[in-house]
Amino acid sequence: MSNDMDPPASSHTVDPKADQVRLPRGFTAHVGNIGIKDQTNDFLVVVSEVPCAASAVFTKSRFAGPSIVVSREHAADHQLQAVTVISKNANVATGIPGENNARELVKLVSESTALPESSILVASTGVIGRQYPMDRIRSYLGADSQLRLEGLPAVRVAEAMMTTDTHPKVAMATVGDATIVGVAKGVGMIEPDMATMLAFVFTDAAIDATTLDTTFRSVVGRTFNSLSVDTDTSTSDTAAVLANGLAGSVDRTEFAAALEAVCLNLTLQLASDGEGATKLLTVTVTGARDDDQAKRVAKAILNSPLVKTAVHGADPNWGRVAMAIGKCSDETDIDPDHVAISFGGTEVYPNDPGESGLAALEDYLRGDSVEVQADLGIANGRWTVYGCDLSDGYVRINADYTT
Amino acid sequence: MSNDMDPPASSHTVDPKADQVRLPRGFTAHVGNIGIKDQTNDFLVVVSEVPCAASAVFTKSRFAGPSIVVSREHAADHQLQAVTVISKNANVATGIPGENNARELVKLVSESTALPESSILVASTGVIGRQYPMDRIRSYLGADSQLRLEGLPAVRVAEAMMTTDTHPKVAMATVGDATIVGVAKGVGMIEPDMATMLAFVFTDAAIDATTLDTTFRSVVGRTFNSLSVDTDTSTSDTAAVLANGLAGSVDRTEFAAALEAVCLNLTLQLASDGEGATKLLTVTVTGARDDDQAKRVAKAILNSPLVKTAVHGADPNWGRVAMAIGKCSDETDIDPDHVAISFGGTEVYPNDPGESGLAALEDYLRGDSVEVQADLGIANGRWTVYGCDLSDGYVRINADYTT
Numbered sequence: 045m046s047n048d049m050d051p052p053a054s055s056h057t058v059d060p061k062a063d064q065v066r067l068p069r070g071f072t073a074h075v076g077n078i079g080i081k082d083q084t085n086d087f088l089v090v091v092s093e094v095p096c097a098a099s100a101v102f103t104k105s106r107f108a109g110p111s112i113v114v115s116r117e118h119a120a121d122h123q124l125q126a127v128t129v130i131s132k133n134a135n136v137a138t139g140i141p142g143e144n145n146a147r148e149l150v151k152l153v154s155e156s157t158a159l160p161e162s163s164i165l166v167a168s169t170g171v172i173g174r175q176y177p178m179d180r181i182r183s184y185l186g187a188d189s190q191l192r193l194e195g196l197p198a199v200r201v202a203e204a205m206m207t208t209d210t211h212p213k214v215a216m217a218t219v220g221d222a223t224i225v226g227v228a229k230g231v232g233m234i235e236p237d238m239a240t241m242l243a244f245v246f247t248d249a250a251i252d253a254t255t256l257d258t259t260f261r262s263v264v265g266r267t268f269n270s271l272s273v274d275t276d277t278s279t280s281d282t283a284a285v286l287a288n289g290l291a292g293s294v295d296r297t298e299f300a301a302a303l304e305a306v307c308l309n310l311t312l313q314l315a316s317d318g319e320g321a322t323k324l325l326t327v328t329v330t331g332a333r334d335d336d337q338a339k340r341v342a343k344a345i346l347n348s349p350l351v352k353t354a355v356h357g358a359d360p361n362w363g364r365v366a367m368a369i370g371k372c373s374d375e376t377d378i379d380p381d382h383v384a385i386s387f388g389g390t391e392v393y394p395n396d397p398g399e400s401g402l403a404a405l406e407d408y409l410r411g412d413s414v415e416v417q418a419d420l421g422i423a424n425g426r427w428t429v430y431g432c433d434l435s436d437g438y439v440r441i442n443a444d445y446t447t
Numbered sequence: 448m449s450n451d452m453d454p455p456a457s458s459h460t461v462d463p464k465a466d467q468v469r470l471p472r473g474f475t476a477h478v479g480n481i482g483i484k485d486q487t488n489d490f491l492v493v494v495s496e497v498p499c500a501a502s503a504v505f506t507k508s509r510f511a512g513p514s515i516v517v518s519r520e521h522a523a524d525h526q527l528q529a530v531t532v533i534s535k536n537a538n539v540a541t542g543i544p545g546e547n548n549a550r551e552l553v554k555l556v557s558e559s560t561a562l563p564e565s566s567i568l569v570a571s572t573g574v575i576g577r578q579y580p581m582d583r584i585r586s587y588l589g590a591d592s593q594l595r596l597e598g599l600p601a602v603r604v605a606e607a608m609m610t611t612d613t614h615p616k617v618a619m620a621t622v623g624d625a626t627i628v629g630v631a632k633g634v635g636m637i638e639p640d641m642a643t644m645l646a647f648v649f650t651d652a653a654i655d656a657t658t659l660d661t662t663f664r665s666v667v668g669r670t671f672n673s674l675s676v677d678t679d680t681s682t683s684d685t686a687a688v689l690a691n692g693l694a695g696s697v698d699r700t701e702f703a704a705a706l707e708a709v710c711l712n713l714t715l716q717l718a719s720d721g722e723g724a725t726k727l728l729t730v731t732v733t734g735a736r737d738d739d740q741a742k743r744v745a746k747a748i749l750n751s752p753l754v755k756t757a758v759h760g761a762d763p764n765w766g767r768v769a770m771a772i773g774k775c776s777d778e779t780d781i782d783p784d785h786v787a788i789s790f791g792g793t794e795v796y797p798n799d800p801g802e803s804g805l806a807a808l809e810d811y812l813r814g815d816s817v818e819v820q821a822d823l824g825i826a827n828g829r830w831t832v833y834g835c836d837l838s839d840g841y842v843r844i845n846a847d848y849t850t
Binding site for chain 2: 103104105106107108134136137139171172173274275276277278279347348349350353354356357359361362363364366367368369370371372373375376378379380381393394434435436438439440442443444
């Protein structure tokens with residue numbers, strides 16, 4: 045596997061080469077403005093010229109919207125040929141009219157792409173509790189009998205999905221003769237729960253649907269599902285991979301590694317662009333009873349508002365990391381006497397770094413990427429999770445989103 | 448039972464009558480400045496002239512400090528006669544020296560009050576990971592052989608425990624000839640877990656230790672343990688009630704109601720004074736499978752940063768309440784078609800309040816107390832939880848607390 049990207053762990057901007065990233069062979073796209081909320085692009089269709097092996101995972105929210113309901117049906121046979129996205133309206137908590145609207149949207153896209161409805165995945169994010177402006181959707185999709193599809197740069201595809209994202213998120217890797225291109229969106233309401241945000245990965249690798257599904261679910265667990273911006277799980281999370289096979293077969297192990305590199309890169313971009321975020325925050329827990337315990341404790345640290353605000357303020361207040369570990373009160377095998385806490389590799393507990401050590405830590409915390417490590421001293425379980433600091437910007441963005 | 452207070456559900460100031468509230472008969476106190484952090488009072492001792500029946504509950508944090516360890520030992524026999532508090536230093540994550548310091552503090556208080564060490568409860572909150580300044584503590588407590596104890600106003604007692612609290616928290620109720628006076632502190636790192644914040648309740652009612660313990664644990668579950676400011680559970684949470692019996696026996700049912708009124712009042716004061724809070728947020732879930740489910744869903748709504756910021760911005764974005772209910776994905780009996788959501792008694796889902804209804808809701812949300820109700824439509828379980836909005840003030844307070 046060769047990997048065309050440098051995971052931008054400490055960068056808030058998209059990979060500079062992303063402008064040149066195009067969808068893999070056989071994939072074309074349409075982007076446009078329906079006028080859901082404003083004049084920015086809010087409509088996307090990506091089409092493969094041949095049917096694709098596919099895997100998709102969805103939010104477990106009890107308030108999942110009709111896009112999720114319809115897409116679950118369509119992805120059940122692990123065969124898809126197109127993805128369509130409406131942004132700026134989630135079509136969630138909209139009742140029977142909302143489900144009818146989702147099915148009519150898919151029907152209109154089916155007619156204007158000449159693809160079966162069941163081969164189309166539909167996703168939608170934005171405000172909850174409002175109906176789609178169906179008159180505008182009908183007039184947009186009914187205007188031409190055939191939708192104009194082009195080999196667009198992947199950033200244009202990613203842009204069409206954005207809501208409060210500050211930049212489009214694209215990642216690419218190559219494996220054998222094939223390429224894997226992923227696009228994602230999401231900045232708030234992000235703690236994917238066994239599913240993920242809107243993230244779509246397109247590849248021309250030939251890979252059977254069963255292998256693709258197993259590989260994708262495993263990768264999603266270590267990447268998108270290890271991401272939390274604000275502990276709030278979206279009603280619309282969807283991640284899917286479509287493999288059209290036009291580049292021929294590839295080594296499965298190399299494919300899995302390349303797919304994970306793309307998904308991890310998108311995860312880091314999502315974390316860095318979390319609402320109001322000024323820093324990427326990575327938390328790794330080692331020495332846990334098992335990987336699951338490591339993940340629970342890592343999430344408790346990553347999601348602590350007191351840890352997140354301390355990181356925002358470049359305050360080496362490691363006692364808050366101890367507090368966050370301590371509040372995992374069900375983990376009765378955690379003993380403070382066996383725990384070690386570090387920032388960026390510098391131990392702060394139990395070995396006190398001293399005055400000069402704390403000053404150096406403040407410098408470290410002023411950077412745009414902060415790593416917290418905690419070793420529980422129990423066994424060999426480990427997990428890494430990804431998020432961001434909590435700033436007044438997060439509050440300002442979310443104190444007046446709909447009004 | 449007569450109840451001397453008006454629960455200040457919509458007030459950020461302490462009950463105006465609180466200045467006149469004194470400790471119940473037989474209780475005296477000492478407050479002073481040891482110089483833990485600054486010149487404000489940081490040391491408190493409350494003493495009863497006779498031994499008290501007592502009940503105490505503590506944090507379940509795995510990083511609980513030595514104050515908790517020592518106090519658990521001393522409260523085990525349900526007999527206490529004094530409470531001592533150091534504020535501005537939590538004495539947590541301080542290892543063996545920290546435990547030795549906690550025991551030396553108790554010994555010094557024992558010597559200067561002529562009470563057995565085992566009758567003294569000790570509590571401490573403030574920064575984590577720093578040793579007490581033992582030289583200052585020794586010099587303060589060694590200065591006189593006897594500590595000066597007075598019948599102080601309860602606000603002076605509450606003030607001596609404050610860290611970033613903006614005002615002291617006091618509540619009082621009467622039952623028969625007895626009075627119940629409670630004091631509490633805490634504004635951040637507040638999501639008590641089967642225990643509570645620093646809250647002490649003193650009464651001259653005569654009540655046996657077993658009844659007191661059962662009653663107190665039940666009351667704590669509905670009051671302090673239903674409070675969350677920021678989902679972060681303190682390493683130092685302690686709540687205790689001391690009953691010295693000097694007012695004679697009282698009706699048990701009336702006592703339980705009066706005790707709950709005092710604890711609920713303190714809980715509302717703690718919620719309203721949450722770090723950066725501009726509003727009290729109360730969430731009631733009804734129609735749940737059982738009370739436990741109601742509490743879990745209510746906490747998910749109360750703790751959602753997106754709900755909290757919408758409340759802060761007076762934004763009637765009820766979709767975020769739907770999202771927060773939805774993310775309780777383990778509650779598989781929740782069906783969006785049976786859920787109803789209201790703000791202050793006005794239904795917003797499924798019955799849309801319309802444009803004028805939403806405008807009225809914005810006015811409601813601009814008030815200083817906001818109630819969210821959700822009915823799950825399953826059975827009769829219900830629970831109410833208490834918290835506050837999330838403001839840029841919370842971020843600013845916590846971005847530079849130690850430095």
